Structure formats: C-alpha cells, structure tokens
Amino acid sequence: MPPRARARARMYDPAKTRAAVTAQLAHVRDAVRELGDERLGARLSAAVRLEDPAPSARELTVTEWATATAAPAEPETEPDPGEPLERAAARFAELIATAPGDRLVAARGGAMRLDDFLVTRCVELIVHTDDLATATGVSIPYDRHALATASRVLADALAAKAPGGSVEVRVPPFAVVQCVEGPRHTRGTPPNVIETAPLPWIRLATGRLPWPEAVESAQVTASGERADLSPHLPVLT
Template identity: 50%
Template sequence: MPSAVRRKTRAYDPNRVRNALAAQAETVRTAAHRCTPEQLARPTALPGWDVHHLLVHVAGQIDAVPRLLAEPAPTAARAQTDLTTWALRTGGYAELLDARTREDAARAAGEAGAAAAIDAAAEELEPVLEMAVREDVLLPHRFGAMRALDFAVTRLVELVVHTDDLTRALGTAVSLDRYALATTVRVLADALAAKAPGGSVEVRVPPFAVVQCVEGPRHVRGTPPNVVETDPLTWLRLAAGRLEWADALETHAVTASGPRADLGSHLPVLS
C-alpha cells in the first residue's frame, strides 16, 4: 500500500485576497454594464444559461460574502470546512444553484437587469472587505463553519471561473486579476491532489502551481516518470469541467507523459 503524501496547507495573504476580490468584482461589473441586449442573450458554457443568467449568478456569488457575514456566527470553536472540502463538494449543489439562478435571472429581467444586480452586490461587498478576509472570523457555511478568509478565496475561484465563462461567451477578453487567477489555479490543483491522492504524477501549471497526485510509486528525485503540464486557463477549464481531458490532449493544450499521466478519470474537480 503506498505511503500517504503529506501536504502542507497552502496560505493565502488576506490583503492580496481582499484586493483581488475587489478588483475582479469590479472587472465583471464593468463588463456587465458594457453588454448589449444581443450579448446578454448569448449562450454560455453552462447548460441553459445565457450571459444574463451568468451575470446574475456572479452577483449572487459576490453577495454571499456580506450575506454570510450578517448571519449569526456559528457555534463551532474552529473551522470545519476548508478550501479543498469546498472545491470537492460544491458540485453537489449544482442543481440547487441552477434553480436559484434561474429564479434570480427571471426576477432581474423584470427589474433593472443583471448589471444592476452586480452593482448592488459590489456595493454591499465594499464596506465589509476588511472583515471578509479575517482569519479569526467564522462564517456559517452549508458544509460547516468556515474561516472568512477561506470563504473569500472561494469567491475568487467563482469569479475567475465565471469571468472566463464570460470571456468565451462574449468573444471579448474580460481581464483576470493575476492573484485571483493564481489563487484559483492553486485551489483547484490542491483539490485534485486530495481527490486523487498519491505521488506518482506531477502536475505542473506554471507559473502558479505544482502538485503530486495519483496512487502509485512516489517520485522523490530526478525527472518525474509521469508529468502533466498545462497553462493556467486550460487548467481551470479542465478542473471546472469546461474542457474535456481528451480534447485538451488532442489540441495540445496539455501535455502528458508517462504511463500514469492520464487524469481523465479524476477531472473535473468542481463536480
């Protein structure tokens, strides 16, 4: 039986998380105001969602920060949910989030629209940003008490993944904050390492992350026998289920060498 691979808990800088969250929310807000009616009706990578649905969903992800901060603090003495648990379990609520988004999108269509929903969410976020990245504040998450800082990091992941969805739907680049992108890559790489524990495959996403995963002989020195390498955008699309492993290989968006370097059965991680 292979020995367990010890993993250090990755640390995220509160100030950089705060700044990246504010910057990415503002970027999406600006993009929403620039959308034409024709663009709002364009389909996205999410089944049944057009750009209007996507933007309303993003508004909800931003608004979750002030909403949870306003709720009574959990009774737990310490955090019960970490970033990896969130990443690996959040897909189980996809149907609930889909239904909620459709309801919110219908309501926003009858009011001032998706841009107004993001305006309201961003304005509620701004005054609580300092509290939102506290490491000593616990929030009442559905998976158990969660540090405010960790929850803020999950919002970065949501915003980065959906900003990329928006870019592809609009056919126009919507910029990604560098720290937000780096954080998303690392959270999803760590989730893969937890989902497929082991040390036989080295996954490289330069310049942001390197993890070892997949059960088998552990590599300790020299050139790894099993290596997967790709760029940050390809990785987040693979990990979020926006790109199939086979398609990424076929287009050379990812390289995989070695007998164990097939991650197809372990992806996506947000599922």
C-alpha cells in the first residue's frame, strides 16, 4: 500500500496577515489605554527583532511552531518593560512595513520566515487578547482575519498532532480538519463530528478551557463514539 501523501501546507496571504496583526495590536493598545496601565500590555506586544542578524537555526513551518511550542501562547521575546505599548506598536508597524517576507527571524525552537512568523503572531495576539478581556472584564474587538488565522493554525496543528481521518472537527466559518486514527470517512455525513465556535476552540487548543467543561456547557457539540478530543488537548503544549 503506498504511503499517504503529506498534507499540503495551508497558505496565508502575507498582506492580510500583516494587516491583521497590526489591527489586533491596535485593539489591544486601545484596551490598555482605557485601563490606564500600559504595563498590562507589555507582554502583548508583537515585537520582532528585525534589527538582529538573521538566525542560523533550523527553519520551522507554522504547524511545526504550533506543535513544538513549549508553553501555551507565550511570546518568544520579551519587550522592554519600560517601553510603552503605544511606542512598541508604532515601532512594530514601521519595521514590518518594509521587511521582506522571507527574512528569517528567531522563534522558539528555531527560525521562521517573517511571513510565517507573523501568522503565529495572530495566534499569540488573539489568545492574549482573550486572556486580557477575561482578566479585566474589558470588551476588546477581535480582528476577523486574525481570529480566522488563529483558528486555522490550531486546527492544522491538531491534525498534525493526531493524524487520521476518523473525526471531523469543524470551527465555522473558518476551519474544518480531519484527525484521529481510525476508520477513514469518505462520503456522506461523518460518523464522528466535533463542532465549536472560534473562541471556544482557541481556548480548548491552548488549555484555557477543559474539554469536559466545554462539552457540559454546550460550547462544543460532539457526536460519535470517537468524538472526544481530550487525549489530544491542549494542542499548544
């Protein structure tokens, strides 16, 4: 039997990704300004050290970054704690405006092309935006493209972590993946289906929301004897 073909890597539009990261960082900046303490936003900076020499470490894909992350949604670089978020956001926007997309930057576990690294910043910013909103009660907008990107990155990481075709995971309207070893579904209604909205999915995938709580509170619907993701969560470990 011939080996199964490797899944094609998902493509992300670089211009839309840069716009999404910039927009979400602006939403965080505005929320932090409302709270009156920019230190709260220091770790939410999408800082990237473009001034440093390109690293010589092994180059990672987006999915490799997600499945190799050592701690749930933790930034690779610490911004200067004395630098206001307003200034950090402006410096970031200036840096990425002209930086080439194939420029290598340091990432946890290796190096990444800037365009791919910015995809991971969508994940970081969405997760930390949700953390900040939960901790402070402040309503913070989610950029739609950043939310879509984070949902897709984490869905693809799940499929890479638990390869197979027995379970279909749906995160409408952004992502659908098949995963988990077992009988592969080919036509008709899948026998094992899991469906959830983007934010609950992101919370599940990053360890913010336990699987039993998500099912019990109806934030997730799961049908079929194999429709249980608890052995494979969180995705970011």
